[in-house]
Amino acid sequence: MARITAGATMSHVPVVGRAIDTDQTGTDYWKPAFAGFEFSKKWIKDNLPDVIFLVYNDHATAFDMKIIPTFGIGCAEEFPPADEGYGPRPVPTVKGAPDLAWHIAQSVIQDDFDLTIINEMKVDHGLTVPLSLMFGKPKEWPCRVIPFPVNVVLYPPPSGSRCYALGKAIRRAVEKFDEDLNVHVWGTGGMSHQLQGPRAGLINREWDKSFLDRLTSDPDALARIPHIEYVREAGSEGIEMVMWLIMRGALGDKVEEIHRHYHVPASNTALGHIILEAR
Amino acid sequence: MALDKPYADVPGTTIFDAQMARMGYHLNQFCMSLMKEENRKRFLSNQRAYLDEWPMSEEQKLAVLARDYNRMIAAGGNIYFLSKMFATDGKSFQFAAGSMTGMTQEEYAEMMLKGGRSIEGNRYKGEKPNG
Numbered sequence A: 001m002a003r004i005t006a007g008a009t010m011s012h013v014p015v016v017g018r019a020i021d022t023d024q025t026g027t028d029y030w031k032p033a034f035a036g037f038e039f040s041k042k043w044i045k046d047n048l049p050d051v052i053f054l055v056y057n058d059h060a061t062a063f064d065m066k067i068i069p070t071f072g073i074g075c076a077e078e079f080p081p082a083d084e085g086y087g088p089r090p091v092p093t094v095k096g097a098p099d100l101a102w103h104i105a106q107s108v109i110q111d112d113f114d115l116t117i118i119n120e121m122k123v124d125h126g127l128t129v130p131l132s133l134m135f136g137k138p139k140e141w142p143c144r145v146i147p148f149p150v151n152v153v154l155y156p157p158p159s160g161s162r163c164y165a166l167g168k169a170i171r172r173a174v175e176k177f178d179e180d181l182n183v184h185v186w187g188t189g190g191m192s193h194q195l196q197g198p199r200a201g202l203i204n205r206e207w208d209k210s211f212l213d214r215l216t217s218d219p220d221a222l223a224r225i226p227h228i229e230y231v232r233e234a235g236s237e238g239i240e241m242v243m244w245l246i247m248r249g250a251l252g253d254k255v256e257e258i259h260r261h262y263h264v265p266a267s268n269t270a271l272g273h274i275i276l277e278a279r
Numbered sequence B: 001m002a003l004d005k006p007y008a009d010v011p012g013t014t015i016f017d018a019q020m021a022r023m024g025y026h027l028n029q030f031c032m033s034l035m036k037e038e039n040r041k042r043f044l045s046n047q048r049a050y051l052d053e054w055p056m057s058e059e060q061k062l063a064v065l066a067r068d069y070n071r072m073i074a075a076g077g078n079i080y081f082l083s084k085m086f087a088t089d090g091k092s093f094q095f096a097a098g099s100m101t102g103m104t105q106e107e108y109a110e111m112m113l114k115g116g117r118s119i120e121g122n123r124y125k126g127e128k129p130n131g
Helices: A014-021 A031-035 A038-046 A098-110 A125-135 A160-175 A205-217 A219-223 A227-234 A238-250 B018-023 B025-033 B037-045 B047-051 B058-065 B069-074 B079-088 B093-099 B105-113
Strands: A003-010 A051-056 A072-074 A116-118 A144-149 A182-188 A255-266 A269-278
Touching: A003 A125, A003 A160, A003 A238, A014 A031, A014 A125, A014 B093, A031 A255, A038 A125, A038 A255, A038 A269, A051 A125, A051 A238, A072 A098, A098 A144, A098 A160, A125 A144, A125 A182, A160 A182, A160 A219, A160 A238, A182 A238, A205 A219, A205 A227, A205 A238, A205 A255, A205 A269, A219 A238, A227 A238, A255 B105, B018 B025, B025 B058, B025 B079, B037 B047, B037 B079, B047 B058, B058 B069, B069 B079, B079 B093, B093 B105
Parallel strands: A003 A182, A051 A144, A051 A182, A072 A116
Antiparallel strands: A003 A269, A072 A144, A255 A269
């Protein structure tokens, strides 16, 4: 039987990827941002999953304005890194887990979550920066990945409660898969940030801290936060934190916080990172 | 009946909702075209001619030519699409974000180093901005 044992969340800021790619992680600017991942790199080595179910958002890369799926699931054998305008990131091709991905798709669609099935897709920094943060610069990624893109570019993204409920459906689906697999679910993006308009640069430490606290202690209440609170308190782009609730829903009722890291700034953004183990 | 827009009173913020997405469709798709090197070259060699290949409004074209990101957003641009524009210019996300705030790039970078723009005074239109 497959099982979901742990979850992690982390930022996916593109320049964080560039800092890794160009070996700038030890500079005065970046050192404190990356320091918080030393524990995590060791933890993931000791708790290496077979598959990461990676919830992220595409940034006008694979999806432009022509087609905008609210929830997509990558069912392909592999997903090459995209050229986002600076050339593709020098990272390995992401290997998929098609059997499990198709199984989850069939299961959660029957559970009333209407996913878009994706069999060909390039993946952008939203997916590859989290992998780099946790695994550094390997020749091949050490496990398989199911990309799960969520629309958070066009308003409205799915609600927090919808994401949380979807996470629970994903847990039920994984538990019905016959193969003995250790699965992690990651939620990426955030935390507070606004990239546009005269209010750009907004950071809300207190709100972010409370969000991190409640991921463990009170996810039901966290899931009820309406879109407008994300926009007002965490910035227009902070709304992408709804994706973290898919991770949280997939972990079951009881979790233990293993690690937490929070740093401002990563370019325009408050970088938040947490590791939870299912109990 | 009009859509509910509870975000209309958030200061200095344009939400890329259905209305803005419809308005900005061609502007954003033009930006997508800049993900190809051949198109970036062609655009940079004659910007006006390249823009005229797209069914964009004159206002959208002028906003692009002026590299006025607030104006592009007011015309329906979305920041993740516009990022292809500033990538073509060799500019960073921080440069583009900073350019929309009325601060110099240095002032903006300094504000971020000091913890970012405070939420206090920045929740509702009409509050006194405080950082």
